[in-house]
Amino acid sequence: MSYKDEARKYQLLNTAFELNLSKPTYEQIANLVFFDNDCTDAQRENNYTFLTNIDEAINRYVQNSEIDYKKDNTFNGSPDCGCDYDCECSLNVFAMSAFKNIARQFDLDIKGNNALVNSVLADFTIEEQHRLLSCNIAEVLRIIMYKSLSYLAYNLGFYDISFKHHEVAIVMYGGIMVDVQVDITDYLEDEISARSKKASDARWQPHREEKKERKKKYLKIMKDKGFSTYTDAATYIKLHVDTDKKPSFPTVCRLLSEADKGNFS
Structure with missing residues (x-):
């Protein structure tokens, strides 16, 4: 395979990866959580406005969080990945802790203070606030947060971490579909602990x-x-x-x- 063909293959793979990170989409979440198909036109517009504003707020939250995977990390050891090429398994394992800390802190902030949600809801009528809050907002926040972390990891070059956080978002989305509360407390930890050092x-x-x-x-x-x-x-x-x-x-x-x-x- 020529380098030109390999470059095209790389571009196609990159595009497919980015497309995959975009899911679940606003439309999918709105249909599942806000029953978009049963809403009025005004309610549908509010659903998308709410999701867009929440997405922007969470992205700011994630971007403002400290991403310092070197802090308190000696980089002693590396995973027994078995790769026979120039891989980044070690870096992904070490960096994962920084992303997990953001996810944990986000959960604590949401449970202890709904300032983020309240600020987004402030522009809606009281009636619409009650309608939106009656839906599974907590899971929506977590799905969007994990999607945001997957994008951040992707932009930083931590592709394994990006894939894993996006996988969590999809698992949570699937949980809403079957009306099952997904416990992801140890989801990422189990993934890491499975990799011996x-x-x-x-x-x-x-x-x-x-x-x-x-x-x-x-x-x-x-x-x-x-x-x-x-x-x-x-x-x-x-x-x-x-x-x-x-x-x-x-x-x-x-x-x-x-x-x-x-x-x-």
Whole structure:
């Protein structure tokens, strides 16, 4: 497969992943939670306005939360993932704790203080506030929060974490469909604990330094050569710079994306 074909394959995969992260959509949530099909036109409009405003509020909450996966983390050990390529299993495991902390804090904030919901509801009539609140708002908030975390992880390059948080959102959505309360308290913890760790700090540290240097090198090549897209830059790098199997073409694209956003960790 040529690098041009591999670049197209990478773009298609990336588009499919992003499309998957968008689900469940506003329409799906509105139909399931607010019984959109049975609402008046004015109520339908309010349903979408409420979901849009809640989404924006939660995105601000997530973006303002501290994402510091290095805090109190020695990076001792790495998961026994068994990968035979330049994977990021270790980084995903270590970073997961930061995302879990945001989810836990969000639950505490919502249970102890409904300021976020109240601020969004303030623009609606009392009658509409009561209608919206009579629905399963708590689960809607959590679904949107986990979707927001999955987008954040995706943008930061933590693809395994992104997939896992989106999976939680889908599981919760499915729980509403069958009228079952989904207990996700240990959902992510169970996923992590299933991955055993080995004491290999000596292996992990050089990997981090090597990746940092590659990001700097790749970004410099992209700017020096005047490439406008990551795929064009990655194609050049795989053809003329790092021509071995590792790092793979998708890995080069991801490293360029992260470096271009200022992430050199």
